[in-house]
Amino acid sequence: EAGVAQSPRYKIIEKRQSVAFWCNPISGHATLYWYQQILGQGPKLLIQFQNNGVVDDSQLPKDRFSAERLKGVDSTLKIQPAKLEDSAVYLCASSLEAVGQYFGPGTRLTVT
């Protein structure tokens, strides 16, 4: 089966610009996650969707980050405006069962 797809793979922007990332989960996976992975650290959960509803967005910086999952399938994560400290890899994951998540390749964002 096809894995989790993400695009773009790499993005370089200047601070205060906006950027959007796209994720297509594994077919049939109801739960979708976005993580932020700063260099040298483990991934940190930003937001969790169950179908098209938000389950947990407690660690999402809502003043600049937003995410949506229309129709309960694809999802986009947006940052506006970007800051230098947003430089990281943004990982999307999906799951079907109660245990275990499958990750996409990630989008590496560099903010200059």
Added chain:
Amino acid sequence: GNSVTQMEGPVTLSEEAFLTINCTYTATGYPSLFWYVQYPGEGLQLLLKATKADDKGSNKGFEATYRKETTSFHLEKGSVQVSDSAVYFCALSQYGNNRLAFGKGNQVVVIP
């Protein structure tokens, strides 16, 4: 809250050596435990998991046993190969919500 602690620093070892990466956790109740591996330039891949005490997860020659008495889930492999060079993350999820909390990861470098 839930947290995962991995041993500090990268691990460098020779091919065919024995690998151990320590992982301890703090959680309420009975979490599920995971090891994820991240190869250079790729997303995280689930390596193995254990969902209850005394379970042993295994995959690709790697093993880890869920030890509730010591709150540990140490990763071991008897004979590493150069292709095992990667970053290894220990993680847990609380029963019922599937949200992952990750450790900081350990870089493993296997020298021929």
